[in-house]
Amino acid sequence: MSDYRYRQLIDKMRRQGYRITPQRMATLRIMIESQEHLSAAQIYAALQEHFPTTSLATVYKTLAVLMKMGEVLELHGNGGEVHYDIMNPRPHPHLICVRCHRIVDADVGDALIAEQAALTQRMAHTMGYEVLGYRFDVYGLCPACREATKATG
Ligand SMILES: [Zn+2]
Ligand SMILES: [Zn+2]
Numbered sequence: 001m002s003d004y005r006y007r008q009l010i011d012k013m014r015r016q017g018y019r020i021t022p023q024r025m026a027t028l029r030i031m032i033e034s035q036e037h038l039s040a041a042q043i044y045a046a047l048q049e050h051f052p053t054t055s056l057a058t059v060y061k062t063l064a065v066l067m068k069m070g071e072v073l074e075l076h077g078n079g080g081e082v083h084y085d086i087m088n089p090r091p092h093p094h095l096i097c098v099r100c101h102r103i104v105d106a107d108v109g110d111a112l113i114a115e116q117a118a119l120t121q122r123m124a125h126t127m128g129y130e131v132l133g134y135r136f137d138v139y140g141l142c143p144a145c146r147e148a149t150k151a152t153g
Pocket of ligand 1: 097098099100101102141142143144145146
């Protein structure tokens with residue numbers, strides 16, 4: 001699954017004439033292999049382990065390319081930082097922890113995601129709107145943070 005996504009993105013970049021640098025390849029790998037939706041700063045920290053001289057601007061350039069290709073979803077966490085989902089660029093529900101700022105996919109299945117899309121269209125249509133995008137974000141405490149807050153009372 002993740003290998004497929006990696007090859008798909010590299011192929012698309014190449015076809016659209018973008019340069020495929022080792023840093024760019026590593027950035028894609030980091031984003032794809034993470035179980036979380038990372039922020040630019042988190043991607044940068046991981047990238048520096050392999051490319052110590054790389055800059056944060058390099059990460060932002062790769063993210064801008066992915067945005068232009070429509071292959072990454074921007075997520076606004078409550079920590080104020082933008083996080084990125086490279087696995088699924090179409091809107092889908094996210095769970096956002098207000099304590100540790102982790103963002104994960106809500107594992108609800110395709111049927112519910114389709115239902116959400118249909119509801120959004122219906123709602124917009126009723127109000128005479130054309131849908132250009134939407135978000136479905138749930139804020140709360142993740143299981144680890146629920147445990148942590150319980151422990152400290
Ligand atoms: Zn948490
Ligand atoms: Zn996601």
